[in-house]
Amino acid sequence: MALEHAILVSLLEQPGSGYELARRFDRSIGYFWTATHQQIYRVLSRMEGDGRLDVREVPQRTRPDKKEYSVTAAGRAALSAWLHEPIQADTVRHELAVKIRGAAFDDPAALIREVERHHRTHADRLTHYLAGELRDFTGPQAPAPDPSDAGRELQHVVLRGGIAYERMQLAWLEDVLTTLHRLASP
Amino acid sequence: MALEHAILVSLLEQPGSGYELARRFDRSIGYFWTATHQQIYRVLSRMEGDGRLDVREVPQRTRPDKKEYSVTAAGRAALSAWLHEPIQADTVRHELAVKIRGAAFDDPAALIREVERHHRTHADRLTHYLAGELRDFTGPQAPAPDPSDAGRELQHVVLRGGIAYERMQLAWLEDVLTTLHRLASP
DNA sequence: TTGAGCATGTAACAAGTTACATGATTAC
């Protein structure tokens, strides 16, 4: 039930509506957890029912009204309890790797385009992460490093994880392409 | 529905029972896709009903009888069709990263033990993968490299991906530990 | 005799995906 916890963290960092959360899950939180707006609305309702969130109706003149959620003391306590219990190391689910092993029973060369496409996707993500790092952490416009701002330091280390992941992924996809080309023209 | 495809690939590499598949999902296939025996049995039944798998009852003298599954022509065709359609790049779900960002609202130092535990888990996985690589691909006992054996080459490149992932993960967890220690004793 | 390994399953539930549905505003 990690979506619940991801929502608690995000709303503690900044209260917001379901729609706003969905956008955050396409950006910063999306570096390490994804969720669609349908999932988010469902979980928000449940968490409000459980007393972990408060809602405030925010009337807006030009846009439809929104429901701004914030974390209650009970929500904070639930997050804290979860932080203190051990979790399992995440299991990997890498669909492209299934395809690569499956290619042995089909035409390996036919996968080259697909792998190139994935390479571009990961290159784009890396560019996006690096731009975010420059903007928020290491660039000249970014606030000065402040070792007493734990939240910011922790956000940065998680972002560095995303960057390391994309770099590793790109290097591996290049290895895959070399292998596929070797198999296609021996 | 990638579990279905992972099962097709695994059974093409070698026919086997649900139990045997479950063990493979703890080892080689587990490098890039995980599944429990409950999931596997459910999907095997469905795929047999769909005509993608054949079953053969194998009586065994000492052990309980087993059902050995193998891929039908229809199953092979389904896999091939899937291999030719594009898939989305996998989305990341990294629970530990949720915890790390959540630690800003709790005690960051309390996470150190947990992160160390994850570091040990990934170090163990890396050791395991490297042993497998030595045994099956690069060691003196391993069969000689054979560029015409596409299956073996593809298995190796996927294993290299697993190794790269674990190495990246270990380096990042060390970065996280340094950050947490800095926050705990500034 | 106790536990590990082999072997297969059901039931209930939680989480995630896809499709459908509405309706306003703003920019081109």
Added chain:
DNA sequence: GTAATCATGTAACTTGTTACATGCTCAA
């Protein structure tokens, strides 16, 4: 006028998880 953005939701379905359940063999 048409597409994008803001904003919220329902319904149906597929996947994945957890707990329960059985029963045999082999080794310590």
